[in-house]
Amino acid sequence: MASRPDTEDYRALFLTDAPMMDMRAPLEFEKGAFPAATSLPLMTDDERAQVGTRYKQQGREAAIELGHQLVNAEVRSRRLAQWSAFAQSHPDGYLYCFRGGLRSQTVQRWLREAGIDYPLVRGGYKAMRRFLIDELERSVAAAQFVLISGKTGTGKTRVIWDLPGSIDLEGLANHRGSTFGQLPAPQPGQIDFENCLSIALMKRLAEGPGRLFLEDEGRLIGRLYLPEVLHAAMAVAPMAVVEESLDERVNVVIADYVIDLGERYQRLHGDVGARLHAEKLQADLLRIRKRLGGERHQRASGFMADAFQQQQSSGDTGGHRQWIAFLLEHYYDPMYEYQLQQREGDILFRGSREAVLQWAAS
Known part of the structure; x- marks a missing residue:
């Protein structure tokens, strides 16, 4: 059985078509994503916009507090069921958000509390996209x-x-x-x-x-x-x-x-x-x-x-x-x-x- 790619080995992740859960908002996913990724966002576009506004006006802690209010227990339960189903269907998969920060770490923690240990791609979408841009130049040269x-x-x-x-x-x-x-x-x-x-x-x-x-x-x-x-x-x-x-x-x-x-x-x-x-x-x-x-x-x-x-x-x-x-x-x-x-x-x-x-x- 092949070993699981490291969470920073972007080349192996893409060569093996590793399944990925994208925690970004739908609008972010629509602007650009990866072929093996599925959009299962932590927040809707509207929820993300509200949290972003609160962050700019009142800072990180206030934004996190609003995020928990928006993704309340009932909403969290519904979305957790979707994330759990994906993880169980794709045990060789990963999750990520834009930078591998708060959104994906939050979902990873909630999954772990539900008994599912699911790896998070370090650096998130931004790092993988940067890798593919650089890799395109290297591939063309070779x-x-x-x-x-x-x-x-x-x-x-x-x-x-x-x-x-x-x-x-x-x-x-x-x-x-x-x-x-x-x-x-x-x-x-x-x-x-x-x-x-x-x-x-x-x-x-x-x-x-x-x-x-x-x-x-x-x-x-x-x-x-x-x-x-x-x-x-x-x-x-x-x-x-x-x-x-x-x-x-x-x-x-x-x-x-x-x-x-x-x-x-x-x-x-x-x-x-x-x-x-x-x-x-x-x-x-x-x-x-x-x-x-x-x-x-x-x-x-x-x-x-x-x-x-x-x-x-x-x-x-x-x-x-x-x-x-x-x-x-x-x-x-x-x-x-x-x-x-x-x-x-x-x-x-x-x-x-x-x-x-x-x-x-x-």
Whole structure:
């Protein structure tokens, strides 16, 4: 049986996905947390605000007294039941608050009085967050990045999924990276994204030396931005370029943005899902109208509207091929060629998805 990580061994805590109880208020948790953490706060947002005001006005002892009044015996009993249930379900877990101070120490003491000895992460959220920021820089400096590049629709993400030693940046960001890439479920917060990214890099490097594959991305993935240190490293990293025929690329886009995205909207919104899906893609198309040009935008919009009408009446998705091929040829391909010319990294290999996978495995 593996030994339990020390309460100051943040690396081991994150590498083992140690379950954690977060004692901070819900608003603090919403602003930034860790993937293995569960929000089980000592105080609500309103209670925390009241205690903070009392602390500023009358000092520590008065704030503690108010805290005990707010978290009275009945409230404490309900919350203690939740903490106890978590501790019993996760005997290998930990608890923490912002700095590992009064809030987490109070909960730890109450648990101990209930017969549960549960460890407290020293330094709390602040120390672990600082560790992940520093660790991200160390990981980027140590990694041998190779980017999986290629035109839109070549299936770069599919290559990432099939490559050992890769990290799916778009998966972490819950976004497909393009103008049309927003998914029905919201993206995580920036801090949550950075925390997950730092942990993913740490885990990959812990597996041993070797190339670490990332999909070629811009600075932004949806509304989330890549940390500057990673973006700078990717700008000069070598690349493997995925090349597929236009027909195959259209197939990939239909699979991802018509079929899969449509199914997501229908699962989430039911009968109105199809309409919301079509409206979403038209709105995305409108966002690139200026760069696409008014006449081209009008044509693409008409092609798209006809395709959705055909799909609704017959279930046939073939009509989508026209607007997708049009955008690939007139918008995405010229933009990709320009961006590729600006890159400093060497091109190590060119080939189909299957060929890239075979090259990476060799």
